[in-house]
Amino acid sequence: MKITYYGHASLGIEVNNVTILVDPFISGNPKASHIDINKLEADYILVTHAHQDHILDVETIAKRTDAVLVSNFEIISHFEKLGLEGHPMNHGGQWDFEFGNVKYVNAIHTSSFPDGSYGGQPGGFVIEGEHKNIYIAGDTALTYDMKLIPLQTNLDLAILPIGDNFTMGIDDAIIASDFVQCDKVLGYHYDTFGYIEIDHEEAKRKFFNKNKDLMLLDIGASIEL
Numbered sequence: 001m002k003i004t005y006y007g008h009a010s011l012g013i014e015v016n017n018v019t020i021l022v023d024p025f026i027s028g029n030p031k032a033s034h035i036d037i038n039k040l041e042a043d044y045i046l047v048t049h050a051h052q053d054h055i056l057d058v059e060t061i062a063k064r065t066d067a068v069l070v071s072n073f074e075i076i077s078h079f080e081k082l083g084l085e086g087h088p089m090n091h092g093g094q095w096d097f098e099f100g101n102v103k104y105v106n107a108i109h110t111s112s113f114p115d116g117s118y119g120g121q122p123g124g125f126v127i128e129g130e131h132k133n134i135y136i137a138g139d140t141a142l143t144y145d146m147k148l149i150p151l152q153t154n155l156d157l158a159i160l161p162i163g164d165n166f167t168m169g170i171d172d173a174i175i176a177s178d179f180v181q182c183d184k185v186l187g188y189h190y191d192t193f194g195y196i197e198i199d200h201e202e203a204k205r206k207f208f209n210k211n212k213d214l215m216l217l218d219i220g221a222s223i224e225l
């Protein structure tokens, strides 16, 4: 499984010869200006919630690639009206896709579309493929619900928001990594706007002091699990 960071909360995942994009917000992110959304492949696009900084490029990329959207019922209904193909889920549900299993899990956040319309409740994803398990938390506070994940899944990587203000910050993300029983963390949802700028060295040191590994990838860089 190969995971690429496209800035903010945008990810690419290559698993079992399928390319997945998660929460594509790239064309609106000046820090990701070297990523051309017209060249990104996508078989599936996973969407955690309806906020603009997670859905901005969904329609453009899905129309060009014919990617299948995976999200909650309300978000899929919204995009189906725009002519896109989707697979609706809701919290606690899982589905075996061609590339692996996806479970839509709880997040504590909000989820309205940019025009204020209802985007359902926000979520995160647990993805299993190529015998690797990852948790993509989405925008969320620290929540006890995270403790449910290791009851069923041994995670190889937890992708957690660390920017604070709109989501967990560093200290809560360290506790979240305890809750999900995964010491290998990829940070996301930081530095994009003034509200969520972080000190990289301090963040890494705080994780290191708890015997945990916080990875902060350059935009466009990848890791292999």
Ligand code: NI
Residues within 6 Å of the ligand: 049, 051, 109, 110, 139
């Ligand atoms: Ni959000």
Ligand code: MN
Residues within 6 Å of the ligand: 009, 051, 053, 054, 139, 166, 189
């Ligand atoms: Mn966000």
